[in-house]
Amino acid sequence: MRPSFSIIFFTVMSGAGYGLWMIVGVALALFWPEVSPGKGLTLMRYPGLYLYGLAAGFVLVSSGLVSSLWHLGKPARAWRAFSQWRSSWLSREGVAALFTFIPAIGIAVIVAHDAWVMRTVGNEFVIGGTFWFSTTAFSILGMLLAVGSMLTVFCTGNIYACLKPVRAWHNRYVVAGYLLLGIYSGGLLAWALCSLPNGHMRGMRWLLAGIAVAALAGALLKHFYWRFIDREPDATTGDATGLKSLGVVRSFEQPHTEENYLTHEMGFRIARKHSRKLRRIALVAGFLVPAVLALLALFVPGSWRAGAWIALVPGMAGIFVERWLFFAEARHTVMLYYGAR
Amino acid sequence: MTSLPPRARRKLGLVIDLDTCVGCHACAVACKEWNDGGAFGPLPDADPYGAEPNGVWFNRVHSYEVAGMGNGEWGIGRSQAQSTAPCSSTISDSPFPIPASPQTVHFPRSCLHCETPACVTVCPTGASYKRAEDGIVLVDEDKCIGCQLCAWACPYGAREFSARRGVMQKCTLCVDRIYNETLDEADRQPACVMACPTRARHFGDLGDADSDVSKLVAERDGYALMPELGYAPVNRYLPPRPRRDGTTAAKAPAAEPIDTVQMSPLLRWVDRVLSR
Numbered sequence: 070m071r072p073s074f075s076i077i078f079f080t081v082m083s084g085a086g087y088g089l090w091m092i093v094g095v096a097l098a099l100f101w102p103e104v105s106p107g108k109g110l111t112l113m114r115y116p117g118l119y120l121y122g123l124a125a126g127f128v129l130v131s132s133g134l135v136s137s138l139w140h141l142g143k144p145a146r147a148w149r150a151f152s153q154w155r156s157s158w159l160s161r162e163g164v165a166a167l168f169t170f171i172p173a174i175g176i177a178v179i180v181a182h183d184a185w186v187m188r189t190v191g192n193e194f195v196i197g198g199t200f201w202f203s204t205t206a207f208s209i210l211g212m213l214l215a216v217g218s219m220l221t222v223f224c225t226g227n228i229y230a231c232l233k234p235v236r237a238w239h240n241r242y243v244v245a246g247y248l249l250l251g252i253y254s255g256g257l258l259a260w261a262l263c264s265l266p267n268g269h270m271r272g273m274r275w276l277l278a279g280i281a282v283a284a285l286a287g288a289l290l291k292h293f294y295w296r297f298i299d300r301e302p303d304a305t306t307g308d309a310t311g312l313k314s315l316g317v318v319r320s321f322e323q324p325h326t327e328e329n330y331l332t333h334e335m336g337f338r339i340a341r342k343h344s345r346k347l348r349r350i351a352l353v354a355g356f357l358v359p360a361v362l363a364l365l366a367l368f369v370p371g372s373w374r375a376g377a378w379i380a381l382v383p384g385m386a387g388i389f390v391e392r393w394l395f396f397a398e399a400r401h402t403v404m405l406y407y408g409a410r
Numbered sequence: 411m412t413s414l415p416p417r418a419r420r421k422l423g424l425v426i427d428l429d430t431c432v433g434c435h436a437c438a439v440a441c442k443e444w445n446d447g448g449a450f451g452p453l454p455d456a457d458p459y460g461a462e463p464n465g466v467w468f469n470r471v472h473s474y475e476v477a478g479m480g481n482g483e484w485g486i487g488r489s490q491a492q493s494t495a496p497c498s499s500t501i502s503d504s505p506f507p508i509p510a511s512p513q514t515v516h517f518p519r520s521c522l523h524c525e526t527p528a529c530v531t532v533c534p535t536g537a538s539y540k541r542a543e544d545g546i547v548l549v550d551e552d553k554c555i556g557c558q559l560c561a562w563a564c565p566y567g568a569r570e571f572s573a574r575r576g577v578m579q580k581c582t583l584c585v586d587r588i589y590n591e592t593l594d595e596a597d598r599q600p601a602c603v604m605a606c607p608t609r610a611r612h613f614g615d616l617g618d619a620d621s622d623v624s625k626l627v628a629e630r631d632g633y634a635l636m637p638e639l640g641y642a643p644v645n646r647y648l649p650p651r652p653r654r655d656g657t658t659a660a661k662a663p664a665a666e667p668i669d670t671v672q673m674s675p676l677l678r679w680v681d682r683v684l685s686r
Contacts, residue, residue, distance in 0.1 A: 143577060146554075153412045153533060157559075310474060310515075311636075325467075
């Protein structure tokens with residue numbers, strides 16, 4: 070399949086954004102932020118990660134969604150895509166993406182409101198629970214944000230996994246891969262954001278341990294996925310035409326002299342030539358380097374701040390390579406009619 | 411709605427005879443001609459007279475060489491096909507002998523108007539739909555956003571994206587001909603069927619067991635393409651009949667020996683002149 074940049078950018082960026090939102094949501098709900106009592110108020114200390122995470126997630130998710138519009142022939146009609154959620158995973162993804170903005174905006178509104186009130190309270194950079202509902206609301210909105218984010222990525226994965234004509238997509242590794250890599254790249258981002266001023270987060274050790282585990286799990290998943298798609302596909306031109314029982318079927322004349330939409334879109338061949346090297350690059354840069362740095366950060370005190378950005382850059386680059394391969398290596402059944410094997 | 415309608419009794423579709431198709435592309439050209447000006451057109455080409463013309467065609471005619479299985483005995487294809495189940499071809503039970511020598515099969519490929527088409531259910535906008543009354547799969551070009559997911563979902567390559575128009579286009583089974591009361595009744599057939607010079611294409615209701623096309627399918631062991639994928643195509647293909655394989659072909663008459671000595675000198679001279 071032709072790896073179109075808009076879709077690769079969309080799936081990597083919005084995947085990372087939703088992963089980040091998932092982590093922010095879970096952190097809000099479970100690792101209730103450090104609080105200190107104020108004048109009749111509960112104050113959230115070090116809100117940095119939540120602010121940065123929400124904002125960065127918003128930028129990534131939105132830019133990803135906007136980039137996916139570039140893929141459309143008629144972007145102005147994109148609103149119609151929310152209508153067929155009963156049958157279409159693409160439509161479900163749109164609905165889930167829209168839904169996930171609601172808790173994100175809710176959290177942002179509360180944070181902004183509190184920041185406005187807090188200006189008058191003290192000189193410490195704090196954001197507090199000025200409303201009775203703040204602690205509870207943060208938990209509920211955090212959970213909704215996490216669930217919505219994962220649902221959206223789940224739908225993204227299923228868009229590909231439901232396509233039976235593409236063997237490299239129609240398998241159980243695909244949805245798991247999208248979810249795992251989304252959370253993993255979101256974790257790398259959260260780690261980097263924590264190293265910014267005021268970016269402290271409770272449960273930092275959990276985050277680092279999670280990154281290391283997710284990196285190893287991701288590498289294993291991709292390893293098994295690649296082993297699966299490398300197994301010889303059993304279908305031939307004879308199967309596609311139904312002429313197999315008359316003998317070996319070979320295409321000797323194409324229906325058209327030039328490329329058409331099908332051969333352009335589904336007959337992409339370059340990747341297979343370099344796939345070994347690219348897979349190794351994706352594994353080492355995308356998973357092994359960040360995993361080693363995360364483990365280092367866990368056991369060598371003080372190294373987590375420096376390691377964060379060093380891990381993020383190769384990590385994201387590796388995931389871009391992985392996503393490019395995901396499209397470029399996939400073969401479509403229709404190419405059997407054109408004599409592909 | 412991209413949810414599928416309940417299974418209709420009527421299943422309009424095509425039956426394509428691979429035995430008589432000569433690969434002339436008349437169906438493809440007639441289709442392009444009608445649909446460029448029909449209700450679902452136009453079908454504009456990019457660079458139509460340039461070096462790399464590119465555009466939407468609803469019909470594509472492939473040509474294949476089918477190598478013979480070697481000895482022309484009955485049942486070889488059957489045993490081989492059964493051993494590779496479940497991907498075995500649907501004509502493995504064909505009672506025809508397997509040809510010993512290679513043959514050419516021309517293979518027109520177009521929308522099969524499946525009973526459970528994934529191209530319809532993946533559509534996020536409702537632009538793709540299957541008609542409840544006759545099972546024709548269509549695209550509403552005013553709703554299509556051009557996401558191209560339906561083309562990915564179709565294993566038969568029935569859908570092509572029009573870069574010029576920004577929407578997906580596909581075979582309409584000439585829905586603007588078959589119900590068109592301004593045409594003579596005899597002309598209310600898809601353009602490809604009308605154009606075929608060898609009558610290799612037949613149009614009718616495959617949901618009706620008594621229809622001409624259903625009888626033809628039953629008589630000639632018509633088969634569906636890749637039924638194992640589960641889309642339940644409506645169109646049927648009729649397998650090629652067995653060809654003469656060289657052993658049964660009529661021999662060219664051998665040269666008869668002539669005794670020139672018994673001939674008259676005139677005839678001997680004529681024979682010598684003509685034998686030069």
